[in-house]
Amino acid sequence: MLPTLVIRSSSIHAAGCYTTRTLRKGTRVCEYEGPRMTKEVADARYAERFVTYLFGYGEDDMVIDGFGTPMFFNHSCNPNCESEEVDGHIYISTLRAIKPGEELTYEYNLFDSDDATADCDCGAPNCRKTMFSPLELKRRARLERAKAKAAARQAAD
Structure with a gap:
């Protein structure tokens, strides 16, 4: 049986994804799906956009442009889920048992961003x-x- 997920307000950031039933450790919750393209194409396509949901994968600067359920999984420095790449697919799986009503989070581990800081407000200790x-x-x-x-x-010269 697949987990039942709902999207609602989050104390971390805007909206978040929550489970309505208990999830056991190691449960594959969902797949990060969407059009696939090179990072170069994505950078050009979204140069004027403030928010994107790009997920880098593989070794060839490829990204998934995801606009499904996983886009509502917020970042946390103390996550209860993790992303895993399996044969070019990105899955979000639980790191521990999760109770109904808990927000699902994972570490974004951002890299190669134009953002100076990519501030985190997860509130974890x-x-x-x-x-x-x-x-x-x-x-x-x-x-x-x-x-x-x-x-x-240069100043010394």
């Missing part, structure tokens, strides 16, 4: 205050250090 992945945060810190070094060298 361990909130990182950003939706960027730890790897992306390290990459950005390296870039900032390199820029600072280059600026210092």
Whole structure:
């Protein structure tokens, strides 16, 4: 039996996805579906759009432009679900048992975004205050250090 999901207001961000029945750990809740395209095509298509629901997958800079139920799964630094890629499909599955009425969340682990901060307001005790992945945060810190070094060298010349 598939989970019963509802969309309603969220204390994390706008609307969220909630379950109406108990979900066991490891339950595959839904698939992130939609048109597939390269990141380059998506960047051009949505250059003027403030909100997108793009999900990167694979190794070839591909994204899914998802406008289904998973677009209502909010980010949390203490998620109860996770995304998993299986043969080019993206599924959202539970990390633990989830009670009826709980909002379903997963870590977005954003990367390669034009956003300066991608602020997180999940409210979790361990909130990182950003939706960027730890790897992306390290990459950005390296870039900032390199820029600072280059600026210092240029100022010294």
